[in-house]
Amino acid sequence: MRISDIIADFLLSGLGESGGMLEVSRGELAQRFGCVPSQINYVLTTRFSPEHGYIVETKRGGGGYVRITRVRLSGNALIMHAVNAIGDSIDARTAAAFLSNLEAVSDPRLLSVIAAAVSDLALRSVDPEQRDAARASILKSCLILL
């Protein structure tokens, strides 16, 4: 397992214990995991983006911190939010993040079918230039039915 995954797991479990909000120090975290501080930023941007359902706030300077908050919208609001947030184009990773974010509010079988429909495997025959646009369009078409 990559260090990024280990850090992400650590943060995730902290979020779980603390009921959705977590405050850490970037420097301390980096020290604990023996990596450079910017690695923490990498983890945050790749795994705790708004698409994944998190808000990250930070403060610099003395007493600085990194605060991660799990956003918990419910049901329709979440779906509508996702539909609105998907633009004209979306890459496979982001699409997967959106879908996993909907797990709490929608049938997992439906979600896995949608995930299959927008996977790179399913879209292999689409010109790479158009692939992300097609993915966005398909994803929105599916989500509004949920």
Place this chain on the structure above:
Amino acid sequence: MRISDIIADFLLSGLGESGGMLEVSRGELAQRFGCVPSQINYVLTTRFSPEHGYIVETKRGGGGYVRITRVRLSGNALIMHAVNAIGDSIDARTAAAFLSNLEAVSDPRLLSVIAAAVSDLALRSVDPEQRDAARASILKSCLILL
């Protein structure tokens, strides 16, 4: 026996032991069998496609992997027949017909989501030349999960 068959057998037996899910490294596998890495891709596309009842997911970069999952083809002869009957290309009307044939054997909500995913509306951003091919690929990827 050709190297592709040997590799396929190896993967198959791994899938057997591990109960249907297997994660390997493309590079390591290639080394073990003394072939180039792209040979692994060849094996995957020719022997572990959705038509064969498998889903292959991969990740590139550090910590990359190839994950093969055998899907529970619990199914219905009707669905399997549909998957095999869909060629490389299918028009919107035919796809809709296939789906309506499955009404008897599958959740209508799932089917309507799939119908949305393969509709011309959802695929409007795909070059018309490629649209029916994309539709076929998406449809198969979804049906295999039913």
Place this chain on the structure above:
DNA sequence: GTCACAAAGGTCAAATAAAGTCAAATCACA
């Protein structure tokens, strides 16, 4: 107040580590 400095965190690009693509060459067999 304001200046200097320390204590955070931020950015960005290079280096490294996988996997993907595609087409030419080769093989096997009807």
Place this chain on the structure above:
DNA sequence: TGTGATTTGACTTTATTTGACCTTTGTGAC
């Protein structure tokens, strides 16, 4: 012997790790 399947390798794309340098904020000296 022609054709589809297989093998190979040069080139591409994506994910992660690392480090040098930048910006913001708090605090104490003056």
